[in-house]
Amino acid sequence: MKNKIIPLLLLIVILIITVSVGALASSYDPVRATISYSPKAVSGLDQLNISITITNVGDGDMIEPVVLYAPNGKPVADFGEDGAVKLSVGASKTYKGVWQLRQSDLDSGAVKYYVKYTMFNDKGEKVQQLKYLSAKFEYENVISDLQISRDISPTVATQDQEVTVTYTFVNKGNVSATNIKVVENKSIATKAKTLDRVLPGEEATIVFTQKMGKKNLVSSSTVTYKSEKSNKKKTFDSQTITFGESKLSAKLKSSSKGVLVGETVKLTLDLENKGNIDFNNLNISDENLGDIFTGQSLVAGQKLSLEKELIVNEPAKYQFIINGTDSTNNEISVKTNAIEVKSINEDQKLTMVVSAEADKTTVFDDNGKVRFTISVNNNSLGEAKNVKIHHGDVDVYTFTEINPGQTKTIIRDFSLTMPGEYKFTATCKNALDEEVSFDSQSIYIDVSSPTMVPIIITPTPLPPLVTIAPKTLMDA
Structure with a gap:
């Protein structure tokens, strides 16, 4: 009888220990929840970017789902199925979304999400558990400062080259700029482009592209947006994007058709920029001579002459090749006419x-x-x-x-x-x-002229002078 009682007592002790351990294990919170958000400071009824991650850190799969609730008390629809998700051991689920602040949120200085789930107490009973996730923020004075700039590249473009007009928006205030709209000149775009919003501290761009035809393009625009319930407007004056013609004329000539063997000849390269685009980093080479001139520039409408002296030992042909870029960053390559320089012997x-x-x-x-x-x-x-x-x-x-x-x-x-x-x-x-x-x-x-013989002329005598006396009273 004693032999039967002892094993029974051991079994009871083991069961008690097991139940106690199970109770202790079941009282451990299996849910870990974290929240991150931005911005940390607002100036009105702005939006908060919310990121919440829920992880099952328990030692078993969840029997019942975890439900994520928004600050308005409603399940977050984008989290799992209608806000609920079952997590296996070690699994996580992340929600990323936007919360539109309410006046009550501004008054409290925070928004609170919460997680609702089931866990077991020490008695093995189901207990509904709530875990709150708070996003605190500072409410600042309203500063509306949306800085807008326009960049055009290039300002001179050749036919079919793409022209880009970029508007950059930098929000240096503490309120969002919303309903942003840019209306460009019809030569750039026939339809306006928009942005929903630019949050404080953020930067955004609107880009227009247009191909250059055979005439100038003109950029001029009106930008409208809303900031803290007031309408704002900024205009950009007309700026012409010039239709560029890339015309580089190159002519090669020699000081002589040929020289004696061992004598020098001078080759002259005449360049003329007949277009309205500058040329940069022009490099001139020849198949026989290799690199001749490097790093040359030629502005629109200008001419340039380059000279190269050569010692002629045998007949040769020369044709210079000009490679470089223009001010629109297009590569160019032009060849001169070919010339022949002969060499002759002394005889x-x-x-x-x-x-x-x-x-x-x-x-x-x-x-x-x-x-x-x-x-x-x-x-x-x-x-x-x-x-x-x-x-x-x-x-x-x-x-x-x-x-x-x-x-x-x-x-x-x-x-x-x-x-x-x-x-x-x-x-x-x-x-x-x-x-x-x-x-x-x-x-x-x-x-x-022949020497002239002098002629002597004898003057004719003049008659004597006749003196006439004036009349007197007696003569009268």
């Missing part, structure tokens, strides 16, 4: 010596003829063809050819009517098919 160089002589250095009006003797010596190793002799615009004679080392001479009479220096020029084409000129020395010819 291909053409050199001639021209000399002139006059049979007199003074002529008179009645005899103004002067005889000039003009000689041309081909002092080069190659033949000179079609050598033209001229004085100014007057063609004198053409030698069909002058052999190397040969001198050819012509004699011509000229009638001169005024004094001055006279020289003659021989022109022909060299091995590079360039026209080259060689001048004679200058000869000064004076033109004078």
